[in-house]
Amino acid sequence: MLERLERLPVDPILGLMAAFRGDADPRKVDLGVGVYRDDRGNTPVVRAVRQAEQAVLARQSTKAYVAPAGNPGFNQAMERLVLGEGHPALTSGRVRTIQTPGGCGAVRLGAEILRVASPQSVVHVSTPTWANHVPLVTGSGLELARYPYFDRASGGVDFQGMMGAIERLPARSVVLLHASCHNPTGADLSESQWHELLKVVKQRGLLPFIDMAYQGLGVGLAEDAFAPRLFSAELPEVLIAVSCSKNFGLYRERTGALHVVSESAAAADAALSQLVRIARSIYSMPPDHGAAIVHEVLSDEGLRRSWLEELSEMRGRIQGLRNELVKKLAAVYPHRSFAYIAAQRGMFSYLGIDTPQVRELRVQHHVYMTDDSRINIAGLSTGNLAYFAESVAQVLPKH
Numbered sequence: 557m558l559e560r561l562e563r564l565p566v567d568p569i570l571g572l573m574a575a576f577r578g579d580a581d582p583r584k585v586d587l588g589v590g591v592y593r594d595d596r597g598n599t600p601v602v603r604a605v606r607q608a609e610q611a612v613l614a615r616q617s618t619k620a621y622v623a624p625a626g627n628p629g630f631n632q633a634m635e636r637l638v639l640g641e642g643h644p645a646l647t648s649g650r651v652r653t654i655q656t657p658g659g660c661g662a663v664r665l666g667a668e669i670l671r672v673a674s675p676q677s678v679v680h681v682s683t684p685t686w687a688n689h690v691p692l693v694t695g696s697g698l699e700l701a702r703y704p705y706f707d708r709a710s711g712g713v714d715f716q717g718m719m720g721a722i723e724r725l726p727a728r729s730v731v732l733l734h735a736s737c738h739n740p741t742g743a744d745l746s747e748s749q750w751h752e753l754l755k756v757v758k759q760r761g762l763l764p765f766i767d768m769a770y771q772g773l774g775v776g777l778a779e780d781a782f783a784p785r786l787f788s789a790e791l792p793e794v795l796i797a798v799s800c801s802k803n804f805g806l807y808r809e810r811t812g813a814l815h816v817v818s819e820s821a822a823a824a825d826a827a828l829s830q831l832v833r834i835a836r837s838i839y840s841m842p843p844d845h846g847a848a849i850v851h852e853v854l855s856d857e858g859l860r861r862s863w864l865e866e867l868s869e870m871r872g873r874i875q876g877l878r879n880e881l882v883k884k885l886a887a888v889y890p891h892r893s894f895a896y897i898a899a900q901r902g903m904f905s906y907l908g909i910d911t912p913q914v915r916e917l918r919v920q921h922h923v924y925m926t927d928d929s930r931i932n933i934a935g936l937s938t939g940n941l942a943y944f945a946e947s948v949a950q951v952l953p954k955h
């Protein structure tokens with residue numbers, strides 16, 4: 557049976573990683589893979605995570621199963637982190653949480669429960685969106701469609717285009733939204749735009765499915781969670797998929813959560829029971845290690861403070877790089893504005909060059925990014941920023 561399987565092409569990001577590894581030029585710059593890096597190009601273990609990990613291991617007396625919905629302490633801590641202490645949806649008992657294998661697991665479980673609840677619903681994603689949204693959503697059997705999102709000319713959100721499309725969606729449509737630090741563009745809605753969108757979502761009876769993979773890496777923990785907090789307070793139903801990969805640096809530990817906000821406590825209980833059943837049919841239960849670490853960090857005052865400090869360092873570094881990059885590019889291109897790079901948030905930005913230019917950067921200058929010219933800002937450093945700007949200047953005409 558297996559003999560007939562067709563070999564699939566290598567995933568573009570994995571292909572890019574392999575090409576980078578094989579490049580012997582010492583000037584090479586990796587802006588492809590979406591992991592945070594420090595100024596030396598490393599992705600270190602977060603200090604509080606290392607300490608919490610030791611405490612968890614020292615205390616652990618068994619490896620017995622935890623619970624079908626994961627670590628209850630983690631789930632509760634995540635609800636407070638995402639929605640904020642005392643959020644009305646929490647105090648009214650309308651939120652249930654299941655721990656998931658990373659943010660991917662959360663997006664997939666969210667899609668699965670939507671398919672059970674409303675198999676005809678279509679999930680609408682932004683153009684562009686994180687490439688993995690497509691298989692995660694369609695893998696559940698739900699149909700996927702797209703709404704306009706990014707305005708290449710301004711480097712910001714095409715809000716008019718987005719609203720024009722969302723205003724026409726039929727009731728029970730699902731709108732997949734990035735809470736903040738939009739991947740791949742870095743272009744986010746403003747608070748007033750979130751309010752406008754909320755009005756339309758309410759009027760048309762749409763279901764927001766919010767993906768939050770970068771809380772704390774944009775503006776701040778509360779600011780980056782503005783949309784899930786507002787929508788959960790104002791709407792009867794919201795799904796929120798959360799990842800701890802980036803803000804806790806727990807990538808390989810596969811740590812995330814899916815929060816379901818329902819109309820009533822009884823409806824929320826029903827949703828959780830369905831989620832547990834779905835998870836059981838795929839992977840039974842989530843891995844504990846990362847969730848135990850996050851729970852430890854969030855419940856220990858000192859570790860929490862240390863984590864917040866490091867998160868703020870990461871955020872500051874990204875913003876500093878954005879500002880420096882704008883300055884460097886402005887020096888080479890006095891007639892072009894790159895100010896949008898500083899206004900965008902999170903790890904990613906679209907450079908706005910075409911695929912042949914991306915390839916030229918890769919081949920001639922050893923600068924690696926995805927073909928759509930998405931760059932991981934955190935891959936830049938004091939050591940390579942000038943070289944990167946000079947390389948861009950070689951491929952992008954001055955006028």
Ligand SMILES: Cc1ncc(COP(=O)(O)O)c(C=O)c1O
Pocket residue numbers: 590657658659660661686734739767768769799800801807811812
């Ligand atoms: C928009 C978005 N959602 C979800 C994720 C989930 O990541 P993970 O499954 O590694 O937690 C990512 C990671 O890159 C992402 O960019």
